[in-house]
Every structure is written in structure tokens, then in C-alpha cells.
Amino acid sequence: MRCTVIIAPPPFCRLMVIPVGIIAYSWVYNNFCLYKLPWQSPWTWWITVIAFDCGYYWFHRMAHEINLFWAAHQTHHSSEEYNLSTALRQSVIQQFTSW
Secondary structure, eight states, X not given: XXXXXXXXXXXXXXXXXXXXXXXXXXXXXHHHOOOOOOTTSHHHHHXXXXXXXXXXXXXXXXXXXXXXXXXXXXXXGOOSSOOHHHHTOOOTTGGXXXX
């Protein structure tokens, strides 16, 4: 029987990816923003929370339906006993296929 070891990227790689994402997001926002939201309004916050929850629901459903995303998500469902350690289980590629 052969054992395969999966090596995760070093933590500093993630530290380099986060600023690139922030810079890219800022550029897209500054160049393609269609409407600036009034953040002082409670309506903005309620609509944002509901939209985020809806987006997370559909992404999580997609993680159960599409094979590529299920491959990353199934470790979360791989135990017969559901407890906190099972709930917090993440696969190595989860960070690339999550919301």
C-alpha cells in the first residue's frame, strides 16, 4: 500500500496572495463601480447581509453538486459522527474553491 503526502504551500505564499487580491479588487472597484452604496443607511446593510447569505447558500449548494467542488468539500462530511472537529475539517484545496 502506498501513502501519498500532500504538501500545502508555505504560509508566506498566502501572505503574498492576499495583497494582490486587495489591489485587484481596489482597481476593479475604482474603474468599474456602477453605483456607490450609502453605507450610513440601514437598508444597505440589510440588503448586503441578505445578498451575502444568499450567495453563500448557492456556493455551498454548488459544493455539493459539482464534482470539482465536492472533492474539496467532502472531507467536511467524511465522518459518521458529526462533531466540532468534523465541522471544522478543511481539505488542502478548500481555500481555492470556497466562498
